[in-house]
Amino acid sequence: MGIGFEKENRIFTLQTDHTTYQFQVDAYGFLLHLYYGKTIYGGMDYLLTYYDRGFSANPYDADQDRTYSMDALPQEFPTSGTGDFRSPALTIKNSDGTYSCDLRYQSHRITKGKYGLPGLPAVYAAENEAETLEILMEDAVTKVQAVLLYGVFPKYDIITRSVRIINQGEDTIHISKAASACLDFVSGDYDLISFYGRHAMERNFQRVPVSHGKQILRSRRGTSSHQYNPAMILAGKDTTEEAGDCYAMVFVYSGCFKAEAEKDQFNQTRALMGLASEMFSYPLGTGDSFVIPETVMTYSAEGLSVLSHNLHRCFRNNLCRGRWKDQVRPVLVNSWEADYFNFTGESLLRLGKHAAELGIEMLVLDDGWFGERNDDNTSLGDWVVNEKKLGCTMGELIDRIHDLGLKFGLWIEPEMVSEDSDLYRTHPDWALQIPKRNPVRGRNQLVLDFSRKEIRDHVFDQICAVLDQGNVEYIKWDMNRSLSDIYSSETKEQGKVLYDYMLGVYDFLERLIERYPDMLIEGCSGGGGRFDAGMLYYTPQIWCSDNTDAIDRLEIQYGTSFIYPASCVGSHVSAVPNHQTGRITSLNTRGVVAMAGTFGYELNLGLLTEEEKKEVKEQVKKFKQYAPLIQRGDYYRLSSPQKDEFGAWAFVSEDQSEALISIVMLKQHGNMTVNYVKMRGLIPDAFYQIEGHDRIYSGAALMQAGLPVPIESGEYLAYQRYLRRVEHKGA
Known part of the structure; x- marks a missing residue:
């Protein structure tokens, strides 16, 4: 198992326990994709066919050979400007204004272990768990290089891909499209499975045929978004949970993305996963480099369940990090749906006392503890404890919660700023805003320019000053609007802001983890607006949705399960009638549904009847009994809540x-x-x-x-x- 190179035919073979991935360096130095699927033996270059296809252009190197065209051949990393009129993985604008990049093979190396991506999330591995293949490609004219990175995890049937673009030329170039993975299929008829949605109804399962033309899943919102998850599955027409071919591509990134599925004129299928090209034009000067975030790929010949298990095991064991990745998470109660903004220190203590009596292990103080924050119109950016509201210092509150035998958690939203805040009044230029235009508001708040280090440092210092007041064991990191007004006063190259913004968020999270290594961080963006593999590298659990209705959650959690393990799914029992839908379901039903995730409560425990309190005690006890199985077990979908009774x-x-x-x-x-x-x-x-x-x-x-x-x-x-x-x- 691992990576092999057959010198005579220049064929690379990537073997996992049950799959083979193969491509070839051809006579002209192009990388041609040969095969991805169930384990095979020997070279698959016999699958390539050559004939004059008419209107499919030919590289100059091919001379009079009209049978050779990049417009029809399957490729590993297609680029603009080679005569391939399908969607490219890479488009570069050169200093002379032309769009062309003709990458040819130069060299390769195979190493033990898994490559890393400094500043970006990525699957990781011990030296004996994985192997890395690096292939150096170069454009002979511009001297632009691309280092194709492949990570092979045999036991998970996982292959990861990333690309590092290096400008070795004398002039500045601009990257205007960048995908880290391409899959070309010369035959086959596939369905595209994707996960669409909206705020409070994320990751709905959708299965449609891959048809002639191009199907695009994307986010232009600055986050991976509630609307489309950065993951897709190509499945054979007859593929079910238990049988059939299927391929998954999952982007390890939390910002704007684009996933494409295209059936071409010759009934071949191309799938791409990478960065969104809208509002993206990244400059590279001489010697500069750019890393395309990682795509995780896996294949199953045994249906969708095995495909999901491959991803779940990889993400649980080799993407999530830190103390909490393998530990059962504490059962918590969150103050949001209990009191919203209308809490006091005393009401929090009452909630904590009720929680301790019921066997709940943690109290989380949600929004409203800082500045003058009594509604959602003010104070974001002013991370100073409102001691008047609490009736004590944050440190004193934390100690009093700990005295009840509970852990303590806190909500933060570091990326945001309110216009009605001391921070904005002092530094209005710190918000993303287009000069001479009124900003677009979302939830009546603006977004801080996290591409700028001095802004991140200021917010980081403020939040750490609060966290250092006591032992805060949990953070809920929220992000409650999409990004618009994409402009940074610190750069003339506005096409790089969104990517650099995301690097800034990752930098902030990494620093937080380094400073508080024992703290559990839960990701959130209005619920599931940033529920992606990139965030799992920093936050081993993510709030699945702001919709806590048990019946809606069945569909939300069903779609989520195709890609992400239950151990990362934030799921709570809330009050009825449900605050989002008005639906009434039994406490038992709400508990059963919430046990498909990290489990907790999102209600005022003091309003429960004695019978309900007894039932909550039993739920907590039951979850603690089953938690290791829920966290580590293989997840099986036994029905579709979209279709079944x-x-x-x-x-x-x-x-x-x-x-x-x-x-x-x-x-x-x-x-x-x-x-x-x-x-x-x-x-x-x-x-x-x-x-x-x-x-x-x-x-x-x-x-x-x-x-x-x-x-x-x-x-x-x-x-x-x-x-x-x-x-x-x-x-």
Whole structure:
């Protein structure tokens, strides 16, 4: 397993435990993609075909050979200006105003371990876990170089890709499009699976055919966005959860992105993942370099479940970092839906006392603790504790919460500034604003120019001064608007602001982690507006959505599960009627749904009845029992909440000795028909017992025939079944 190079035919082969990825340096120095899929042996260059296709141009090197055209050949890293009229991975504007870049192979090297990307998030590995392939390409005229980076993780069936662009020429160039990964398929008919949405309804599953023309998923909002997640799957027409070919491409970046799927004139398919090209024109002077953020790729011949498992294991183990990546997260209560801005120090202590009595482990103070922040119109940027509101210092509040036996967490929104703030009155030029124009407001706030170090330093120092007042064990990092007014007073090259802004956010997060290595950070952007692999490198959990309605969450968490592990999904039990939808669901149903993530509460615990308090105690106890399985187990989607009468999912331990099944009924009818939930991931000839029941079932029976869902009267009823493998004498 790993990376091989066959010198005679100049073929690179990247092998994982179950997949092969192969490409070739051809006679002209172009990199031609040959194959990606189930493990094969030998060279796949026989798949390349050559003939005169008409109106498909030919490189000058090919002389009179009209059968050779980049417009039809599958490529590893297609560029503008080579006669390929499909979407390029790289477009460069040269100093003379031309758009051309003709990269040819120069050399390569293979090393143990995984490449890193300074200043950017990336999957990491020990030396024995992965191998790296670096390929140096160069344009002979401009001396622009591209170093193609491949990381190979055999046990996860994961291949990562990134590119470093280096200007070795004498003139400044501008990068106007940059994708880190391209997949070219010479044959096949695929569906495109993507995850669209909006604020409070993110990552809805969508599956459509890849058709002639180009399908684009993108964000121009400065974040990866609520609207389109930076991930896509190409799946065969007949691919299901359990069978069929599928490929995933996931961008490890939290800013603007573009994903493309294109079926060309010859029925070939190209998929690209990279940076958005809108408002992007990055200058490189002589000797300067630019890194295209990483794309994670994986393939499964056994359907979508295995594809998800590959990504989940990689992200849990080799993307998330720090003390908390492997630990069960504390069960918390967040003050937001309990009191919104209307809290005091005493009300927080009351909430904390109720939490401690119920077995909850942490209290999180959300928005409203700083400046004059009593609504969302003021004080962002003034990270000074409002001691009048709290009735004490932050340090005293933290100590009093700790005295209750609870951990303490705090909400921050470092990237934002209110016009009604001391910071803005002193430094109005620190906000992203276009000169001579009134700014576009979002949530009545502006965005600080985090591409500038002095601004980041100021905010960092202010926030650390608060965190240093006591032991703050958790931070919720929020970001509550999209970026517009893209202009920085510090640069004449406005096409670089969005990328440099994101580097600034990452720099701030990295410094925070270094200063407070034991602190758990949860990412958030109005819920799931920045739910991406890039943020997981810094924040091992992300608030899944501002929508806490259990029934909506079934669809949100269903779409999320295709790419991201449950261990990173922030999910809480909230009050009813739900504050976003007005829907009423049982406390049991809300608890079952929230247990598909990190688990916590988002309500005023003091308003619970005695019966509800007893149920919350049981929920916390149950979650702590199941948490290791939820965090580390393989996740199986057992239904589609978009189509089926019920939503169902399961966590199965790696050794298949235990499983947790969760079911929520979505539709109820008179004279109800029976639904059966079929398990996945069990050992067919092993036997399992449901906790609290005497009956023993074979794994095969549970997977082939399933379990009947009880017929009961009521709306949105939920059930959990915990299975454990047992010895069965009658086997």
